[in-house]
Amino acid sequence: MIFASHRNIAVKKSLAATLITGLCSAGLLATHAHAQTPGAAQNSFFHQGDILLRGRVIGVLPQNFSSTVSVIGGQVRTTDQIAPELDLSYFLTDHISVEAIAASTRHEVWASHTQIGRVDVGAVWVLPPTVTLQYHFSPVGAFQPYLGAGITVAFFYATQPAGPIVSKVGFSNSIGPALQAGIDYRLNDHWFANFDVKQIFIDTKARINGGAITAKTSLSPTVVGAGIGYRF
Numbered sequence: 001m002i003f004a005s006h007r008n009i010a011v012k013k014s015l016a017a018t019l020i021t022g023l024c025s026a027g028l029l030a031t032h033a034h035a036q037t038p039g040a041a042q043n044s045f046f047h048q049g050d051i052l053l054r055g056r057v058i059g060v061l062p063q064n065f066s067s068t069v070s071v072i073g074g075q076v077r078t079t080d081q082i083a084p085e086l087d088l089s090y091f092l093t094d095h096i097s098v099e100a101i102a103a104s105t106r107h108e109v110w111a112s113h114t115q116i117g118r119v120d121v122g123a124v125w126v127l128p129p130t131v132t133l134q135y136h137f138s139p140v141g142a143f144q145p146y147l148g149a150g151i152t153v154a155f156f157y158a159t160q161p162a163g164p165i166v167s168k169v170g171f172s173n174s175i176g177p178a179l180q181a182g183i184d185y186r187l188n189d190h191w192f193a194n195f196d197v198k199q200i201f202i203d204t205k206a207r208i209n210g211g212a213i214t215a216k217t218s219l220s221p222t223v224v225g226a227g228i229g230y231r232f
């Protein structure tokens with residue numbers, strides 16, 4: 001079981017790295033291809049002052065890169081989750097925008113490989129509003145890739161202890177950097193399809209049964225999303 005757990009973490013890390021690297025490469029290739037295309041007709045799909053509203057379906061994949069559990073030992077684990085997401089972008093220039101992202105997900109939390117086996121900790125909702133500054137590369141065909149970096153503030157709320165071992169649990173809020181890569185696909189002058197990957201770096205500390213046991217984990221979720229956007 002330990003080896004299986006480590007394999008799952010390795011697969012998640014590999015998936016996150018592959019997605020982000022692939023999208024970053026796509027952005028660089030798009031810029032190079034645009035530069036090599038004679039008479040490239042359009043410098044950007046978007047223009048200064050544009051507002052882009054997107055709705056996505058996202059998969060939130062906590063990486064749990066490292067974790068500790070006091071007293072009983074073990075490792076912190078959290079479930080993946082699928083949820084709707086809404087984001088709003090404002091274009092400062094034809095290529096630079098600020099994006100604000102909002103979504104909330106509920107995750108089950110447990111400790112594995114402890115001295116007393118698996119311990120179900122409970123469930124918690126996470127609200128991680130994120131703001132990124134994005135650079136949108138010149139489009140190639142109907143595709144326009146972008147890269148972004150920013151900050152995430154994660155709020156943990158509506159906790160539910162699993163019982164009977166865990167009767168009370170609380171999670172600390174967190175703040176950390178976020179990296180982003182994505183591609184917009186132009187459907188017409190106003191509508192766009194979108195694929196986006198974010199890597200968010202946040203930690204949290206859980207106080208169990210009033211602090212009798214504490215657990216720390218580097219959640220650092222990878223967020224993969226696809227959806228549609230409308231330009232105003």
